[in-house]
Amino acid sequence: MLVLACLAHNAWYWGVHKGAPVTDMLAMLPRDEQRPLAGQATQALADAGARRITVLIGGGQKDQAQRAADAFLQALGDMPARHRVADSEQQAWLTLYAPVRAGLLSPQARERLAKAPTEELADQALAALYQPVGGPRVGAWSDDPLNLFGQWLAERGQSSRVRVQDGRLMLTDPDAPDRHYALVLIELPGSGFEISAQRSLQPRLDAATQAAEGQGARVIRAGVPLFAAAASDQAEREIHTIGLGSLVGIVALTLLAFRSIRPRLLVALSMAVGLCVATSVSLLVFGQLHLVTLIFGASLLGVAENYGSNYFSARQGLAAAERWAMLRRQIPIVSLAMATTVIGYALLALPSFPGLRQIAVFSAVGLVAAFVTVLWWFPLLDGGGRMAPTRFADWLGSRRALWPSLKARGLLVLLLVSAALVAWGASRLRFDDDIRQLQSAPAGLVAQQREFARLMQAPGLAQFFVVQGRDEQRLLEREEALTARLRDMKLGAQAVSDWLPSLKRQREDAELAARRTAELRPVLADKLGQAVAPAATASASLAPQAWLASPASGPVRAQWLGRLGEGMASVVMLRGAESAEARSALAALQLDGVTWVDKVGEVSTLLGRYRQLMSAVLLLGFVLTWAALAWRFGRAAWRALAPTALACLLTVALLAIGGQVLQLFHILPLLILLGLGVDYGIFLLEQPGRSETRPFLSVTLAAASTLLSFGLLALSGTPALQAFGLTLLMGVFLAWLLTPFFLPPHA
Structure with missing residues (x-):
């Protein structure tokens, strides 16, 4: 009934509901629980960026770039894309800002009005009057002799290299003025992390x-959806490679060991039930499944196979009537093995790491479901006849006799050799938790993103400030205080308050401009020999609601976060903060309502913290596992646990000796190794005799299956999965190799 319910749930979710795995890597990463505002701001920016693709087309003459852009848009079809700017949109800017221009001053104009003598200002106004070609000007010269509004507009234009030429968005290479590019903005209707959107977009x-x-x-393409699509394609290829490779290898082993396809079909059934139940439970708990969890689930096949292999190894040579008695003997052993493995997976759920918690629940539930399937279904479905041992199974099981029985002196030598390797590894041990070590995007895509950033001089997305205020105006005032400090530090900033000054700033600027202009007019009249008509008074002010509703807010609208937490929030983005010194100075900046966010640094710090935490959890896992083993084996429990502990130490040492820089995803698989390796100790310690072939057959088949599944992860192009697979590849082999050495010498 449970399996049928899970099948129906899966059919509804994937078929009717059209559910799809999540590909957003941010969803897998830990949130900084001490700074929820930073996490919310990062997610808001990520959501905005997940729908946007920017394309630069050209590299030659302007007319060539425009023709290529037209061809690009025609081939793109009806996908929402923007390259032209309508006259009505340009007029909307003036419609928004012209009525409030009295309160709009650039920082340079504000400083000049506050400090410059009236005579100097008059000379500047006359120079602007007689200059044949000047900057942008709105209205008559007498309305704004110093062209303060024109300077404000010009400063807004200088914040971006994109210019409107012939009604098109165009850009010129700053390092090569003869190279022109057309800019095309593509806004996806849904998130770029949706696999269905990626599949329709990419062709x-x-x-x-x-x-x-x-x-x-x-053609230079940039945007989060492109990276999401690349990650999705890579993950899909790896699911097929890992799943198919694991399946082919396990089928071959099963046929060799049991000479029948029935054991393989039943083992496949147990694994299918495990994945089906794990998927349903995970969806009910988390509401969605990440693609990385499903990749990990493909490797789960090899672990779940252990229980079926053990059943059929013990079943060999027994008549049908004996299988129930065999099962009763096996239940305590297999249950203990399952419990120790689930302990390893369950420990992954201890830290506040969303990706690990989902993997932990998926894996633990899948293993329990596969285990119960073996116990309840296999005796009813195994055919009921006598299973004659195969030649390969007898040969493989008899390999147990090749291991020498080590007494105290032999074990001491083994431990001394291992200690030497561990010491060598410790001398070369290096840790690096930088999240950039986990970057796996295609090199061509990364190169395009870097070239795009150079041409556009776009602000960085990894480091920024989150500004918060109790209301909109308090927020804007704090933004203005922050951008002033950043200008003093010679750093560029992109802020909402550059386009939407606070009402306080608008009033102060309007008063300053009116006072200095009133002082200026008599001097101008004297120099011109005629009266200068007074400008029309303007008392209007710009409110956030009007700004947000206008196309003028488009360039920075994503930085206006709106209500977040207990107040209003926005993001101030930076240019020129690439150096470590600049980031340190920014992190030390202390202003009310301002929070520095260095996402790369924060996530790297979190990964380092969790690496240390999971190392402690691993020690806890060994203690809990020893307690479970002691309940069954008493004082001999160390013989089942010591091989796995030694395999963990040797694996870390060999990784360090091989030049691997260790991080969290080298530590996590040691928790899985704890559960898997102890299984081998349990099965062999239960029947330790050198002449016993079935336990060693079961252990060897289980280890081989695990190496085929988890070991294939070492071939993954995703660095985290590669580290996971490589660690388990070495660790599982070492645990299997070492376990017979620790069996009682009289066995």
Whole structure:
């Protein structure tokens, strides 16, 4: 009944509901529980970026770039894309800002008005009057002799390298003025992390790129959806590789060991039930499944196979009537093995790490479901006849006799050799928790992103400030205080308050401009020999609601977070903060309502903290496992646990000797190794005799299956999974190799 319910749930979720795995890597990473505001701001920025792709087309003459952009847009079809700017949109800027221009001053204009003598200001106004070509100006010269509004508009334009030319968004390479690019903005209707959106986007984007390149243009694409699509494609390939490779290897082993496809089909059934139940329970607990969890689930096949292999290894040579008695003998042993493995997975759920918790629940539930399937279904489905041992099974089980029985002196020599290797590894041990070590995006995509950032001079997304205030105006005032400090530090900033000054700033600037202009007019009249008409008074002010509703808010609208936590919040983004010294100075900046966010540094610190925490959890796991073993084996429990403990130490040492820089994803698999390795000790210690072939057959088949599944993760292009797989590849082999050495010497 449970399995049928889970099957129905899976069919509804994947078929009717059209559910899809989550590919957003941020969903897997830990949140900084001490700074929830930073996490919320990061998620808001990520949500905005997950729908946007930016494309630069050109690299040659302007008309060539424009023709290539037209070809690109035509091939793109009806996908929402923007390259042209309508006259009505440009007019909307003036419609928004012209009525409030009296309160809009650039920082340079504000400083000049506050300090410059009236005579100097008059000379500047006359120079602007007689200059044949000047900056942008709105209205008559007499309305704004110093062109304060024009300077404010010009400063807004300088914040971006994109210019409107012939009604198009265009850009010129700062290092090569003869290279021009057309800018195309693509806004996806849904999140770029949705696999269905990625599959519909990628072919059309590739076709549009080919059309533009056919015009002799260069195409530079950037955006989060491109990285999500690359990660999704890679993960899908790895699911097929790992799942198929594991399945083929395990089928081959089963046929060799049991000469029948029935054991393979039943073992596959137990694994399918485990994955089905694990998927349903995980969806009910978390509401969604991450793609990394499903990749890990593919490797779970090899672990769940242990229980089926043990059943059929013990079943060999027995008549049908004996299988129930055999099962009663096996239940305590297999239950203990299952419990120790589940302990290893359950310990992954202890830290506040969303990805690990999902993997822990998925794996633990899947293993328990597969285990129960073996106990309840296999005796009813195994055919009921006598299972004659195969030649391969007899040969493989008899290999147990090749291991010498080590007494105290032999064990001491083994431990001394191991200690030497561990000491060598300890001398070369290095840790690096930098999240950038886990970067696995295609090199071509990364190169395009870097070239895009160079051409656009776009602000960085990994480091920024979150500003918070009790209301909109308090928020804007705090933003203005922050941007002033950043200007003093010679750092560029992109802030909402650059486009939407606070009401307080607007009033102060309007008063300053009116006072200095009133002082200026008599001097201008004297120099011109005629009266200067007074400007029309303007008392209007710009409110956030009007700004947000206007196209003028488009460039920085994503930085306005709105209500977040107990107040309003926004993001101030930075340019020129790449150096470690600059980031240190920014982190030390102390202003009310301002929070520094260095996402790369924070996540790297969290990974380091969890690495240390999971090392402590691993020690706890050994203690709990020893307690479970002592309940069954008493004083001999150390013989089942010591091989795995030694395998863990040797694995870390060999990784260090091999030049691996260790991080969290080298420590986590040691928890899995704890559960797997102890299983081998349990099965062999229960029947330790050198002539016993069935336990060693079961252990060897289980280890081989695990190496085929988890070991294949070492081939993954995802660094975290690669580290996971490589650690288990070495650890499982060492645990299997060492366990017979620790069996009682009289066995």
